[in-house]
Amino acid sequence: MIRVSVIGAKGRMGQHVVAAVRNAKYMELALTIDAGEDITAITPENTDVAVEFSVPSASLENVRALVKSGVHVVVGTTGWTEEKMDIVRADLKEHPGLSVFIAPNFAISTVLAEYFAAQAAKYFESAEIVELHHPDKVDAPSGTALHTAHALAAARQAAGMPNIPDNTQTDGGSRGQVVDGIHVHAVRLRGLNAHEEILFGNAGEQLVIRADSFDRTSFMPGVLLAVRKAGTRAGLSVGLDQYLDL
Numbered sequence: 001m002i003r004v005s006v007i008g009a010k011g012r013m014g015q016h017v018v019a020a021v022r023n024a025k026y027m028e029l030a031l032t033i034d035a036g037e038d039i040t041a042i043t044p045e046n047t048d049v050a051v052e053f054s055v056p057s058a059s060l061e062n063v064r065a066l067v068k069s070g071v072h073v074v075v076g077t078t079g080w081t082e083e084k085m086d087i088v089r090a091d092l093k094e095h096p097g098l099s100v101f102i103a104p105n106f107a108i109s110t111v112l113a114e115y116f117a118a119q120a121a122k123y124f125e126s127a128e129i130v131e132l133h134h135p136d137k138v139d140a141p142s143g144t145a146l147h148t149a150h151a152l153a154a155a156r157q158a159a160g161m162p163n164i165p166d167n168t169q170t171d172g173g174s175r176g177q178v179v180d181g182i183h184v185h186a187v188r189l190r191g192l193n194a195h196e197e198i199l200f201g202n203a204g205e206q207l208v209i210r211a212d213s214f215d216r217t218s219f220m221p222g223v224l225l226a227v228r229k230a231g232t233r234a235g236l237s238v239g240l241d242q243y244l245d246l
């Protein structure tokens with residue numbers, strides 16, 4: 001049995017993770033922690049893997065506390081920068097064998113959309129990203145859109161492509177946030193859950209790659225896969241794609 005504790009357990013994602021772990025074969029729910037509760041109660045004596053879905057402002061300190069305790073960590077919270085990940089990498093040096101796995105998105109549709117988009121990137125002069133979410137989301141653009149923008153930019157750079165053409169002369173904010181040279185647009189709309197479109201253009205043609213997570217259950221197979229894989233790859237790793245046969 002894999003003993004799984006959940007941090008942010010009262011949140012939208014946390015509640016789904018608690019239910020998914022309860023229903024998963026060979027897993028048992030250990031502790032559930034939310035804001036104001038003592039995360040140091042999670043120890044190797046009661047937990048093999050901790051799943052963290054909290055808020056961007058709290059996630060780094062939660063992960064550091066869990067690493068210090070000596071449990072594997074699966075993280076879905078957004079807001080991770082290279083600087084924050086370097087802090088975790090440094091902590092992990094004191095805990096050889098321990099794994100911290102961060103996934104900007106656990107939905108297979110979105111992971112594949114980003115993978116296909118990275119393949120397509122070098123064939124198109126223009127690329128932009130539109131992410132669409134529920135209005136209760138606290139961060140914009142989404143962690144997924146940021147990750148996708150970095151992947152597209154890396155693919156374009158590797159292919160030696162020039163800057164994306166854009167002759168905008170005045171911009172009151174309508175052109176979105178520019179991430180690594182890619183324009184990223186965020187929509188917040190009641191009724192939506194989590195959606196992403198990657199738009200590519202050439203003269204006379206367009207390719208749109210779109211992923212829709214209609215329900216948070218879409219993230220659960222990916223979360224459970226990451227829990228099962230915890231410890232197989234020591235250190236910090238990012239992205240569910242590495243566990244897929246791509």
Ligand SMILES: NC(=O)C1=CN([C@@H]2O[C@H](COP(=O)(O)OP(=O)(O)OC[C@H]3O[C@@H](n4cnc5c(N)ncnc54)[C@H](O)[C@@H]3O)[C@@H](O)[C@H]2O)C=CC1
Pocket residue numbers: 007008009010011012013014033034035036053054055056058062075076077078079103104105106107143219
């Ligand atoms: N990687 C993925 O596939 C997905 C990632 N997310 C991300 O997961 C995060 C959580 O999203 P939601 O569940 O929708 O948010 P939410 O606001 O519904 O839940 C967050 C929970 O964390 C708790 N919390 C706040 N501070 C805490 C602390 N210091 N320690 C422990 N718990 C604390 C809150 O009380 C709340 O219960 C966000 O960053 C979101 O972008 C969401 C969906 C999928």
Ligand SMILES: O=C(O)C1=N[C@H](C(=O)O)C[C@H](O)C1
Pocket residue numbers: 078104105133137138141142143144145193194195
């Ligand atoms: O807050 C959400 O809902 C989501 N957050 C993640 C993100 O910011 O990319 C993943 C998914 O888009 C849902």
